[in-house]
Amino acid sequence: MKQPLISVIIPVYGVEKYISQCLESVINQTYKNLEIIVVNDGTKDRSAEIAKEYAAKDSRIKVYDFKNGGLSVARNRGLEIAIGDYISYIDSDDWLDKKMYETLLDAAMKNDADMVKCGVIETDCDKEDKIAFSNTKIITNEKHEAFENYFNGILWTLAWNGLYKKELAKKVKFPDNVVYEDNYSSGMFLYLAKKIVVIPFCGNYYRVNDAGISKGGVKKPLDKILAISKLKEDLLALGFVDRKLDWKLSVEFYHFVRGLNDGMYRVVAMQNNLYEYVMNNLDTRRKISFWWMVWKKKVKK
DSSP: OOOOOOEEEEEEEOOTTTHHHHHOOOOOOSSOEEEEEEEEEEESHHHHHHHHHHHHTTTEEEEEEEOOOOHHHHHHHHHHHHOOHHHHHHHTTEEEEETHHHHHHHHHHHHHHHHEEEEEEEEEOOOOEEEOOOOOOEEEEETGGGGGGGGGGGGGGGGGGGGEEEETTTTTTOOOOTTTTTHHHHHHHHHSEEEEEEEEEEEEEEEEOTSTTTTOOOTTTTHHHHHHHHHHHHHTTTOOOTTHHHHHHHHHHHHHHOOOOOOOOOOBBOOOOHHHHHHHOOOOOHHHHHHHHHTTOOOOO
16 A cells, blocks of 8 residues: 655754754654755755755655745745645754654554644753643544644644645645744644544644744734734635634734733824724723723824
8 A cells, every 4th residue: 555745844144053953853763754855945054955965865855945034934935835635834043753653653643633733841851841732632623623623732733743645735825024933734624624624743843943944033013913814814704703703803902002022012002993993802800901901002093
């Protein structure tokens, strides 16, 4: 029986210190039938050069050079190239447990699942914190009830802790020029998948690295709101409504007004209809706090 091909998409930018560990963890997977797509997102360091050195030794690795477009664009470019039966994403400063793909593919095939998600291990290389699902769970998504999990914690709003059937993955593009792009894509995966499996296994090591491709640079504090807003808009176009998205958008705007980004910005004015929207969707405690913040910061409406 032919083994399914897994396409592993790895965007690369500014990670010359980490790319070797990332690639080694993919190369040395116990599951070997991999297409390893390295998308050089116009990096200015030796990251792509190092990846090409690996490609010269392992025919499964292909490096594609592009002008810089950002993480979302790089992932989308890799997705266009991918020919695998299953798709996986990994950030180039992270790395994988050696049984990541063996374990996720086994769960996918046994259950004919469109998507399998696992836990992650956050690490600064000194200490490790596991974030895991408590047990194996199979969700048949006939009435899009799986989307409720979008509000159930970080494991549900990541793209890189999953394995996706090609037919599902090809339907979900990451929004261009938006940080926190996983807040959009993970919601679309949850809506579109017909069957989802989550497992307690932790397969991805997430490096706590402020200079990394997905963690570094100047964070755009409004981008999470933009990603969730696009998710709401696109789901609405598909005929799906979940009022909790209004709550989530309002909570994110609440945090934006609080300025939880080391004082990089301060809201001085907002449209009155936006103020009313946020107030209508917050819980009582946050409503009072939001009113107080707006008054104290003298935000014009």
